[in-house]
Amino acid sequence: MGGQIIQQPDGRYAVWSSIVNDFVLLDATPEQIIEGRVQASREGHEAQVRRVIKKLAAGEKPYFQFTMTWEEACAWRDKCHKPSSDDERARWMAGRS
Numbered sequence: 001m002g003g004q005i006i007q008q009p010d011g012r013y014a015v016w017s018s019i020v021n022d023f024v025l026l027d028a029t030p031e032q033i034i035e036g037r038v039q040a041s042r043e044g045h046e047a048q049v050r051r052v053i054k055k056l057a058a059g060e061k062p063y064f065q066f067t068m069t070w071e072e073a074c075a076w077r078d079k080c081h082k083p084s085s086d087d088e089r090a091r092w093m094a095g096r097s
Contacts, residue, residue, distance in 0.1 A: 002017060002019065002040075003015040003016060003017045003018075003024055003025075004016045004018070005033055008026070008027070012026075012027045012028060012029065013025075013027075013028045013029070013030065013032075013033050014026045014027070014028065015028070015033070015036075
């Protein structure tokens with residue numbers, strides 16, 4: 001994590017960065033600390049998902065040797081979860097197209 005949350009003497013919170021060796025946030029409420037961490041996490045996850053989608057659209061393998069095609073994923077699902085009835089098989093086949 002990029003910063004350490006520290007409680008100030010007045011009960012508010014600060015964030016210390018070991019990268020810049022200084023406080024990067026002072027006088028924060030618990031809600032502000034939580035919101036900042038949640039937003040930073042969301043932005044990081046969103047950037048990662050965008051990178052994966054961009055690579056897939058370009059025909060690249062974002063998961064390296066573990067990247068599966070639609071057909072490979074469906075075949076693996078069928079191997080692990082065999083349909084038990086014709087109705088279930090029909091629902092599965094509809095989801096594969």
